[in-house]
Amino acid sequence: MKRWLIPSYFVIFSLFFTYNSSALTLPFCPHDQSAALIQFNSSFSIDCSGFRQPSISRAKTISWEEGTNCCLWDGVKCDTETGNVIALDLSFSCLFGPFPSNNTLFLLRHLRQLNLAGNDFRFSPMASQFGQLTSLTHLNISWSSFIGHVFENMVANLTQLRHLLLSEVNMSQVVPTSFLNMSSYIQTLVLENNYELHGKFPEDVFRFPYLQKFRVSSNFLELKFPKTNWSAPLKSLQVTLSYLEELPDSIGDLTSLEILDLPVNHLGGPIPASLGNLTQLKYLDLSDNNLSGVLPVSAFNLRQVQFVDFSGNKLAGSFPSQVSDLSQLSILDLDRNFLSGRVPSWLFSLPSLVLLRLSNNKLTGPIDQFDKVTPLEEAYLQNNEIEGPVPGSIALLVNLIYLDLSSNKLSGNFELDKLSKLKKLESLTLSNNALLSFTSESKANYSLPNLLSLNLSSCDVIDFPDFVRNLEGLRELDLSNNRIHVIEANMFVKLKELQRLDLSHNSLLSLSNNGNLSLFLPNLGYLSLASCNLTVFANFLTIQESLRELYLSNNSIQGQITKQERTWGSNLVILDLSNNLLTVVEYYPWRNIKVLRLDSNLLEGPLLVPPPSTSVFSISNNKLTGEVPYSICEFGTEIDAALDLSHNNLSGVIPKCAGLANIAYLDLHANNFHGNIPDFCVNENNMLSTLNLNDNDFDGPLPKSLANCLLLEVLILGNNKINDTFPYSLGNLPSLQVLVLRSNNFHGQVINPDNQSYFSNLRILDLSHNNFSGYLPTTFFKSLEGMMGLADVDMAYMGDRFQYYTDSMVLTMKGEDIVLERILTIFAAIDMSSNKFEGTIPETVGNLISLQVLNFSHNHLTGHIPSSLGNLVALESLDLSCNELVGEIPSELNGLNFLEVLNLSENQLVGLIPRGKQFNTFLNDSYAGNIGLCGFPVSKSCGRSEPPPAIFDEEEVDSAFGLDWKFVMMGYGCGLVFGFSAGYIMMTIRKPKWLVGMIQRAGNRVLRRFKKYR
Known part of the structure; x- marks a missing residue:
């Protein structure tokens, strides 16, 4: 939450009464009203233990006592003349229980203000009797578990209502047009976290003559601001996490507006220049939308504005x-845009600016000099193209606490003498500025007494910087990815407070043994020496008792970890020794270890189970043999535990034990396990999210308990000997996205047993190389809702919630097994090749518009190629080869702009091959074995003159879908087929150069291609 904003809970109280009165001036409230309140209170229990805001929750009604003057009761306010109860504030009063429609509260007909927010009425329907309180001007039932079924009738009767707050009221059955029934006197409307509220919100609400505060967030409303005749007195307009079409020019008519808060709303188009008319505006947030166009100059003429956030847009x-005058501006955030040009000096001279964020843009040129001392505390300019030296005038920013200039093109000398004046500086980040050097004009020892974090990674540092030695308060130091040669213990004599030290990726590093580093760094808890070309363990590691995290991956450390080294790093919690040359581990001396990585070494012999404290254990890509010991059952007691034993020579059966059911990530692929797959999810209280048993010798049927794996996202069981029918019982798993059953002995028909919707979130389905038969399942394809929408281009990977692992798959191509290490969540593919399917290809396949790979090859399919396949606008690879398809190639396929691979060979197709676009790139092999086809590129002429193939540019050939992967040419003919994959980070087994080249070239064209055809 942005710190400028007043907390939402404060709004509750600010809209309701506050008063101080004495018992001498208040009349007694009428007996019937006192009795109604007593009966109201008795209908609920009081329990403050489970409420969301315990700091402000208070059981107000406990003090209510029958026979006393209710005007003196906590939360009750009476009319000073008549004694009638006119206001009731029971917000956060720990009331618990259902709210009956005949509640005696509705007898208080003189009520003007009612606040029941922050209680728990157990999802009670909003009683229509609220409408009987016709004198109400204020109503707040937010965060109290109400359901708003009768909202329309209720508000129609509340003709005096001024303030209505309904946050977190379930409004699933409320029609948005019913808000037009509100009182014409309405001044405040707050609808936060009404997730069930959807539909088009009536724009005439913004024309209510007295509306001053409008706040809507976290729902599925579609809002459209009026282009004329706004409510003139509107002071606060806040819409968040909803759907707004645009910001019209008429926004400039709201001359009383003080708060304009519209982040995360899919807003598009330019920011209107009329924004400059909002002379009273103090808070302006348009962040995380799709706004484009130039940065509006009018926004810099708002003299009262204190907060401006345009981050996360496409402004240029x-x-x-x-x-002219930005004297009140304290926060300016323009992060993640496309701004260019120089950073002007006036930005550093604004008299009230505290935070400046210009990171992740395209700013260039040197930073201009400035000449004023300002209150600026935080300056973030990273990830731009800023050149030249850091200006000496930075010394005037004496209040600076955080400074980040990383990932630019800074050069020249960084004048450390100037830095010495920044006594408040706590964090300095200069990483990824390879042309920057660090010098001092004098021999004096300059110190930054409050500096806690220093990042000089990727700055081409050769020698350990002398000025670092004097930073006595430093806690974090990052010198990674440089060319430092020597690290000596005496360099850290004054750095007693250092807790994190990153020296990774200094390939020429030598750790001197003259001195004990542990004596100088008594508080060091994090140390990274990854990729430093180390061959042995440093001596000081054996006695560095404070160390909790140690990263030694990607070195050449040889030898063994033996029982003689029991004291070695005894307090470690995270240890990464992956990608080294270790041969033996006799003993794990780390009794408190949580994360242990020994993958990609040369370890041999039986598996040594880690200590029970371990929650992440990877020992993949070694040479382990033998069976998995039963002691593995002690592993996996932590939430989101991960176990990776893949790519070894382990054998035997997997132990049946409850412990494995608590694991979230389990990867046993590429071993020699056999027998039945054990029951991993004995009950529904399991954590299993990824299960990869690929490339083993499992047989028998699938365990029925897999249907209990309610969190399962990825299930990969390919290349085994499993004998079963299609597992429709998995179709109800709500999170399942990847199902791979390829190369087993599955058989029978793929039939939806009861015509219900199954596998609704599935993105990847691989049934290839089995014995499935019957017709392609029409109703099954109809249920694949996860493949029916185009995904956003933001790339995430399956398994990313695990810090150390992501899910992977295998691409089989021309006999090559290529491991693609990460699966993109936006990837969608179906491979049902090499089975015994028959009949026609269902038209419903054309509804799966997010598919990028579709493979029905090597079956017995008949009939025509459905024209609906032309709807698959994201398709990159289509293989229908080796079937019995007839008829012509649908011309609709010519609209598939991303189609890179097409294989229609070995069918009975006839007629003219379509021309243009991607079809101009396919060779004769795409159509081989179809003697009835004619026209380019096959040699058979269609009997009339044909134009030569159209000239096409590189962009028309090279396809990409906003992804960092590329599909590759198929093996043509019935002897070669291929599986599919998703996304890549690294290929690990036999990398053909032609494939790597295609992937690399694709990366350069990703964004421009997606924009062109989106």
Whole structure:
């Protein structure tokens, strides 16, 4: 939450009464009203233990006592003349229980203000009797577990209502147009976290003549602001996490507006220049939308504005050369845009600016010098193209606490003498500025007494910087990815407070043994020496008792870890020794270890189970043999535990034990396990999210208990000997996205047993190389809702919630097994090749518009190629080869702009091959074995003159879908087929150069291709 904003809970109280009165001036409240309150209170229990805001929750009604003046009761306010109860504030009063429609609260007909927010009424329907309280001007039932079934009738009767707050009221059955029934006097409307509220919100609400505060967030409403006749007195307009079409020019008519808060709403188009008319505006947030165009100059003419956030948009252009008056501006955030040009000096001279965020843009040129001392505390300019030296005038920013200039093109000398004046500086990040050097004009020892974090990674540092030795308060130091040669213990004599030290990726590093580093760094808890070309363990590691995290991956450390080294790093919690040359581990001396990585070494012999404290254990890609010991059952007691034993020579059966059911990530692929797959999810209280048993010798049927794996996202069982029918019982798993059953002995028909919707979130389905038969399942394809929408281009990977592992798959191509290490969540593919399916290809396949790979090859399919396949606008690879398809190739396929691979060979197709676009790139092999086809590129002419193939540019040939992967040419003919994959980070087994080249070239064209055809 942005710190400028007033907390939402404060709004509850600010809209309701506050008063101080004495018993001498208040009349007694009428007996019937006192009795109604007593009966109201008795209908609920009081329990403050489970409420969301325990700090402000208070059981107000406990003090209510029958026979006393209710005007003196906590939360009750009476009319000073008549004694009638006119206001009731029971917000966060720990009331618990259902709210009956005949509640005696509705007898208080003089009520003007009612606040029941923050209680728990157990999802009670919003009683229509609220409408009987016709004198109400204030109503707040937020966060109290109400369901708003009768909202329309209720608000129609509340003709005096001024303030209505309904946050977190379940409004699934409320029609948005019913808000037009509100009182014409309405001044405040707050609808936060009404997740069930959907539909088009009536824009006439914004024309209510007295509306001053409008706050809507976290729902599925579609809002459209009026282009004329806004409510003139509107002061606060806040819409978040909803759907707004645009910001119209008429926004400039709201001259009383003080808060304009519209982040995360899919807003598109430019920011209107009329924004400059909002002379009273203090808070302006348009962040995380799709706004484009140039940075509006009018936004820099708002004299009252204190907060401006345009981050996360597509704004371009440069800053104005000067501004008139931004004396009140304290926060300016323009992060993640496309701004260009120089950083003007006036940005550092604003008298009230505390935070400046210009990171992740395209700013260039040197930073201009400035000449004023300002209150600026935080400056973030990382990830731009800023050149030249850091200006010496930075010394004027004496209040600076955080400074980040990383990932730019800074050069020249960084004048450390100037830094010495920044006594408040706590964090300095200069990483990824390879042309920057660090010098001092004098021999004096400069110190930054409050500096806690220093990042000089990727700055081409050769020698350990002398000035670092004097940073006595430093806690974090990052010198990674440099060319430092020597590290000596005496370099850290004054750095007693250092807790994190990263020296990784210094390939020429030598750790000197003259001195004990543990004596100088008594508080060091994190140390990374990854990729430093180390061959042995450093001596000081054996006695560095404070060390909790140690990263030694990607070195050449040889030898063994033996029982003689029991004291070695005894307090370690995380240890990464992956990608080294270790041969033996006799003993794990780390009794408190949580994460232990020994993958990609040369370890041999039986598996040594890690200590019970371990929650992440990877020993993949070694040479382990033998069976998995039963003691593995002690592993996996932590939430989101991960176990990776893949790519070894382990054999035997997997132990049946409850412990494995608690594991979230389990990868046993590429071993020699056999027997039945054990029951991993004995009950529904399991954590299993990824299960990869690929490339083993499992047989028998699938365990029925897999249907209990309610969190399962990825199930990969390929290349085994499993003998079963299609597992429809898995179709109810709500999170399942990847199902791979390829190369087993599955058989029978793929039939939806009861015509219900199954596998609704599935993104990847591989049934290839089995014995499935019957017709392709039409109703099954109808249920694959996860493949029916185009995904956003934001790339995430399956398994990313695990810090150390992501899910992977295998691409089989021309006899090559290529491991693609990460699966993109936006990837969608179906491979049902090499089975015994028959009949026609269902038209419903054309509804799966997010598919990128479709493979029905090597079956017995008949009939025509459905024209609906032309709807698969994301398709990159289509293989229908080796079937009995007839008729012509549908011309609709010519609209598949991303189609890179097409194989229609060995069918009975006839007629003219379509021309243009991607079809101009396919060779004769795509159509081989179809003697009835004619036209380019096959040699058979269609009997009339044909134009030569159209000239096409590189962009028309090279396809990409906003992804960092590329599909590759198929093996043509019935002897070669291929599986599929998703996404890549690294290929690990036999990398053909032609495939790597295609992937690399694709990366350069990803964004421009997606924009062109989106």
